[in-house]
Amino acid sequence: MVGRGEDGDPAPLSKADFEALARFRFGIRRYLRFSEEVVRRHGLTPQQYQLLLALKGFPARDWATVRELAERLQLRHHSVVELVDRAQKQDLVGRTAHPDDARAVRVVLTAAGEEILGRLASLHRAELSRMAAVLSPPDWHPPG
Known part of the structure; x- marks a missing residue:
């Protein structure tokens, strides 16, 4: 738990806190690099995955x-349209009419998209299991 100083500001970090934060950040970056490399080896971009x-x-x-x-991916609407267009050309996703909103379309996975996602997600799960220790959130220590 993060403590508060007398003035209400967060308590200063200890050396152990900095080490834990650096270790966690390194773990995140290592996992993201793994993800980028494995999806590219399978013919996708990280954004497509x-x-x-x-x-x-x-x-x-x-x-x-x-x-x-767009909300889930934290991208602009037009960027997601382009991403969906490229994924649809690769037969990873399809578009279907939205029954309740004529202005919107449903984006769905195709069988090919399901298949490659299943393989990639299994590889990601295995890597997360291997990295569990470094990807655990930091355990904060009081300064001292």
């Missing part, structure tokens, strides 16, 4: 709108 994962992992349904994907 994130798109497929966002679709498959969307809560309570098997599709999402471009607006929802």
Whole structure:
């Protein structure tokens, strides 16, 4: 738990806190580098993998709108449209009419998208298991 100083500001970090924060940041970067390399070896860009994962992992349904994907991916709407266009040309995703909103479309995974996502997600899960220790959030220590 992060303590507060007398003035309400966060308590200063100890040397152990800096080490834990640096170790955690290194773990995140190492995992992201692993992810970038493994998806490229399988013929996708990191953004395409994130798109497929966002679709498959969307809560309570098997599709999402471009607006929802933009929020999930933290990208601008037009960037997601371009990403979906490229993924659709590779037969990773498809578009279907949205029954409740004529202005929106549903973006869905294709069978090819499902297959490659399954392989890549398994590799990511295995890597996360190997990296569990360095990807655990820092355990804060009081200064001293």
